[in-house]
Amino acid sequence: MNRFIIYFFILSFFGGYTIKSQDVKSARKTIEILCSPEFHGRGYVMQGDSIAAMYLLKQLKKYKLKSFGNTYVQDYAFPVNTFPEKTSVVLNNTDTLIPGYDYLIPASSGTISGIFPVIEMNANLLDHPEKLNKITNRSIAQSFILIDTLGMKNKGFKDAYQDIIRYNLLGAKGIIQIEYKNLMYVPAPFDQGFPMVKISRQILPDSIYSININVKNKFIPEYHTRNLIAYIPGQIDSFLVFSAHYDHLGEMGEGVYFPGANDNGSGVAMVLALAKHFAKLRKKPKYSIAFMLFSGEEMGLLGSSYYTEHPLFPLSKIKFLVNLDVIGSGEKGIKVVNGTVYKAQFDTLLAINKKKRYLPSVNIRGPAANSDHYPFYEKGVPSFFIYTLGDYSEYHNIFDKADAVPLTEFEDLFRLLLDFVHSF
Ligand SMILES: [Zn+2]
Incomplete structure (x- = not known):
């Protein structure tokens, strides 16, 4: 033996x-x-x-x-940027997500509270950028945007879309980031000024039209x-x-x-x-x-x-x-x-x-x-x-x-x- x-x-x-x-x-x-x-x-x-x-x-x-x-x-x-109070995320008025399991608040997120429409940009849309032009700046400014690159054919644009998410280049109300692997928290020394939530791809509903989110950050x-x-x-x-x-x-x-x-x-x-x-x-x-x-x-x-x-x-x-x-x-x-x-x-x-x-x-x-x-x-x-x-x-x-x-x-x-x- x-x-x-x-x-x-x-x-x-x-x-x-x-x-x-x-x-x-x-x-x-x-x-x-x-x-x-x-x-x-x-x-x-x-x-x-x-x-x-x-x-x-x-x-x-x-x-x-x-x-x-x-x-x-x-x-x-x-x-350091912190979240001392309870956070909550509900999708489509019915899907209550569990913090830590289903979502994380990226550590540099700002404060937000309320129900907002969600503009979902999936492979269908992302592979045809001309369709994106139809979305008005005004509607983006009032909505959370979500970019799901899964199944995207035009891989060349992937990095550009990552930057849109990371820096909120479109000026959305807030950002929904998709995590394709494991949710992972990394602390941050600043408040980026806009809210962000990272959701596990596994629990994403087929379509998202609204998000009810409460996050309050405290920057120290x-x-x-x-x-x-x-x-x-x-x-x-x-x-x-x-x-x-x-x-x-x-x-x-x-x-x-x-x-x-x-x-x-x-x-x-x-x-x-x-x-x-x-x-x-x-x-x-x-x-x-x-x-x-x-x-x-x-x-x-x-x-x-x-x-x-x-x-x-x-x-x-x-x-x-x-x-x-x-x-x-x-x-x-x-x-x-x-x-x-x-x-x-x-x-x-x-x-x-x-x-x-x-x-x-x-x-x-x-x-x-x-x-x-x-x-x-x-x-x-x-x-x-x-x-x-x-x-x-x-x-x-x-x-x-x-x-x-x-x-x-x-x-x-x-x-x-x-x-x-x-x-x-
Ligand atoms: Zn360590």
Whole structure:
């Protein structure tokens, strides 16, 4: 029997997660807490990010980690557009859509309330632009427009139609955007000045003639948030750093929140597990080890960018940084961003993994500006960004929940990272 068959045999025999060690158990608990409704998606409605920060602060204190100066907290601010109040969308007076499942309000949307006619532009119309001329500017100004490019023959115009939607070039009352794949929320730092709703193509009725929509945005020019930084002093005054972002997308209207279990409850749970592990050691580690939990990642790496502009100790003292983001699966191994740049360290990871047989594979990737390692990398800090590969696909939606994320290779990755620390 190969070891996977044995593994599944044991797993089904004992059932569920009972054979996993304490580390995975407490990681799951951390993720459950971070993803609970009380944390409001760790974003910018109901102070979700602050609630998460308070909880994390408590953990850092509990582990008795050291702070740079007299606090773990680094404050900063950025602009953000939010939807604190309930949103609603009804099509054709009868089809009540469910927020998060059937529709999303794109994060830069403005405010609107009322019933409006819908001008539907489908393949029939889009392939014959001369027909479009018959629609008057006046009727467009009073209506929501919907452009459905599905089945369109004249592909050359597709991009132009995308721009009409994105920038409301026709000056419509509002925009209905069609999502052909999975609904995905991305936060925005501005109010675009007109309302927009993104509806899943799957639930679109054959024809739409009206929309009853209520959306109220609240633009916050200076939203105050914080990074958390702690460390364990080592024998030498040079640092290994583990980082993860704890923010997520927050709420889209009261009660509709994005849990962010994989993104990035998983990475935060790993950083806390590592902090707890190193804090318990009697002997000082060789290198000092810093733990950084950033906010503002989903807004565009804002927390880590702020930190690298205002570091609490010289960036040149960072021997190596490992950023962890989206590490909740792993049955297909891990990807190591910057592996091609820091080839020696990548080879070390590879060698450890080969010897100890932790993960199914350790895969190399070049630089990418896709998580919080990047502002460090740009400033010359040797760094990796590690994420897991697997079948789990919930991303930036309401389904990325604590009980859904598998944590398949969490424990193996934990051990790989411990061994990696010892390799320095
Ligand atoms: Zn993330």
